[in-house]
Amino acid sequence: MNGFEGFMYPNEIGLQWSVLIVLYPFITGLVAGAFILASLERVFRVEAVKPTYRLALLTALAFLLVAPLPLQLHLGHPERSPEMYFTPHSTSAMAMFGYVYLWYLMAVLVLEIWLDYRREIVLQSESAPRMTRWIYKIMTLGSTNIGKRSLAIDERVGYIVTLIGIPSAFLLHGYVGFIFGSIKANPWWSSPLMPVVFIFSAMVSGIAAVMLLYMVTTRLRGLVIDMRCVDTIAMYLFYIFIIDFSLEMLDLIHRIYEADESFRSLNFMVHTQLYFSHIVVQICIGTLVPIVLLGLTQVVKLPEAVRRRIYAVAGSLTLIGIFAMRWNVVIGGQLFSKSFLGYTTYKMALVTKEGLLVAIVLTLLPLGFLAVLVKLLPPWPAKSQVETLEATPVA
Amino acid sequence: MNLSRRQIMILLPAAAIAWKHVLAGTPESSPNYKMTEHWWSMLIDIPKCIGCGNCVRACQAENDVPDGYFRTWVERYHVTDWNMTNPEVISPDGGKEGFPSTADDSGKYFFVPKMCNHCADSPCTQVCPVGATFISPDGVVLVDQKYCLGCAYCVQACPYGCRYIHPEKRVADKCTLCYHRITQGLTTACCEACPTGARQLVDLKNPNDPIHEFLKTHAVQVLKPQMATGAKVFYNELDGSVR
Numbered sequence: 162m163n164g165f166e167g168f169m170y171p172n173e174i175g176l177q178w179s180v181l182i183v184l185y186p187f188i189t190g191l192v193a194g195a196f197i198l199a200s201l202e203r204v205f206r207v208e209a210v211k212p213t214y215r216l217a218l219l220t221a222l223a224f225l226l227v228a229p230l231p232l233q234l235h236l237g238h239p240e241r242s243p244e245m246y247f248t249p250h251s252t253s254a255m256a257m258f259g260y261v262y263l264w265y266l267m268a269v270l271v272l273e274i275w276l277d278y279r280r281e282i283v284l285q286s287e288s289a290p291r292m293t294r295w296i297y298k299i300m301t302l303g304s305t306n307i308g309k310r311s312l313a314i315d316e317r318v319g320y321i322v323t324l325i326g327i328p329s330a331f332l333l334h335g336y337v338g339f340i341f342g343s344i345k346a347n348p349w350w351s352s353p354l355m356p357v358v359f360i361f362s363a364m365v366s367g368i369a370a371v372m373l374l375y376m377v378t379t380r381l382r383g384l385v386i387d388m389r390c391v392d393t394i395a396m397y398l399f400y401i402f403i404i405d406f407s408l409e410m411l412d413l414i415h416r417i418y419e420a421d422e423s424f425r426s427l428n429f430m431v432h433t434q435l436y437f438s439h440i441v442v443q444i445c446i447g448t449l450v451p452i453v454l455l456g457l458t459q460v461v462k463l464p465e466a467v468r469r470r471i472y473a474v475a476g477s478l479t480l481i482g483i484f485a486m487r488w489n490v491v492i493g494g495q496l497f498s499k500s501f502l503g504y505t506t507y508k509m510a511l512v513t514k515e516g517l518l519v520a521i522v523l524t525l526l527p528l529g530f531l532a533v534l535v536k537l538l539p540p541w542p543a544k545s546q547v548e549t550l551e552a553t554p555v556a
Numbered sequence: 557m558n559l560s561r562r563q564i565m566i567l568l569p570a571a572a573i574a575w576k577h578v579l580a581g582t583p584e585s586s587p588n589y590k591m592t593e594h595w596w597s598m599l600i601d602i603p604k605c606i607g608c609g610n611c612v613r614a615c616q617a618e619n620d621v622p623d624g625y626f627r628t629w630v631e632r633y634h635v636t637d638w639n640m641t642n643p644e645v646i647s648p649d650g651g652k653e654g655f656p657s658t659a660d661d662s663g664k665y666f667f668v669p670k671m672c673n674h675c676a677d678s679p680c681t682q683v684c685p686v687g688a689t690f691i692s693p694d695g696v697v698l699v700d701q702k703y704c705l706g707c708a709y710c711v712q713a714c715p716y717g718c719r720y721i722h723p724e725k726r727v728a729d730k731c732t733l734c735y736h737r738i739t740q741g742l743t744t745a746c747c748e749a750c751p752t753g754a755r756q757l758v759d760l761k762n763p764n765d766p767i768h769e770f771l772k773t774h775a776v777q778v779l780k781p782q783m784a785t786g787a788k789v790f791y792n793e794l795d796g797s798v799r
Contacts (some may be wrong), residue, residue: 168645170670171626171715177708177721238708241686244703250687255709258685345783478666499717500799502645509568519601529722 167503194367215540447482597788614749636663676786
């Protein structure tokens, strides 16, 4: 039994949504953010971030493959979840999940990756070792023409898919925000700003994650980090983070100033049970510190080594901060009574279906998927090619 | 009968849907009951409630409600002077075994029985992703437990805390207004067990129901009217401090 103080409606004492539901918006946020970063190069022609383009797409796919798992594990009857596809309830925000997910997975991400990699896939289906050749053969989907005209069509269609993908990414994560923001029974969630805040925080987390992954994988491959690339990513991260923080603060100031009937209860919660995760982790460590660090790199000319370290620290803190934000939304929204007269607690179990261990596995699983995807579809030129390029004197 | 491949392709999904209905079985029949002739709700007369907990016990026995969860419960409010925003509220074990005696004589004490408000515009029905929870033509919010995913979105959406996830069935559970009884011409278990008549099942579509006269002559309110849920549990003499 959870401990509680004050008065809770008797059915409210146990929390309905656990850490797995915290993971769900965190993971889909990474997907949407990584995709937006990829679109910077493809649609907005930001050439500097090109080294991360394919890595961002694969990261988005790896996380998207895991996104439904926390939901499935949370359901009382996961075997009935296909009903959301067959008999969706038209007034339910959640009923959209299956369609938005499938659309984003199949019509956007998989299609864009396939178009972008089609040439390599076809070449690999002819030259890869026999064991893996059949995998590439299947991945060609029978489309083996890699003539100049055919590749030009791929490029054109890929561009259109990315173009469609940007609003789709907004839809994917904006709707997650809507799921919470549209619950009028819960004043901690109920806000028209929620979907917008979710979209910007998604961009922040996805960009930070890809930046970190790029830096780590480049290091692991023994290559030099392209500073022009990470400087540009950090710049975008900084500006989007400022918009995200401003929106969150706008929401907070609005609540404080309006001070409706729920305010006293929510205010008490933020100063007690949520103090550490909200004020300390989310706002101070996970938002203000990275914004200051990233801002420093924008106004002061710092040596490369220092900038790299700042980006690593700021990126990691950003991810921690965004996770804390998801935690505070999902868990925080269930810690107070809808009577505004009491508070309950959340105790995370260790080895249950919705416990800490499962949450850790689900957080690491996308990285496993990413490793497989990177092996199958390398997002960067082979090392020998890079060395050759670097060794070639510039004319 | 000769069927073309095209006809079979059309007939197969239809057959699958028909088979699903066969498997779902036929609902319990009530030959003389016409859903469209009723619009059920409840009247709770606060001054009459003595906090005995009979209603909670009767509900749990009638509906096999698991321990620690409540389809109905009773709260005791203690409001001192004008401090209406900060009442002292208790509901030990849902008020099932009554309440401890009052220690503080200041202010006022009263009991408030709570249950599903069977809202006409219920937020729980709105958010259910598969439509497993629905409002029946006679105004009762129900859950099809063979269809519910157990996602708990409806529990989050209910402003009154009336729903829970059944620990064994792993689906949403709530007050059914004793649907199995009222469709047979009986009243609900809680109304039947109430020794003071504080709870009364009412049929708003029945012109002879005393509720119409009661509503005309008493100050009646619903819980959290600002939520605009179309709540249909009416409270007589509801204090402004009640949440």
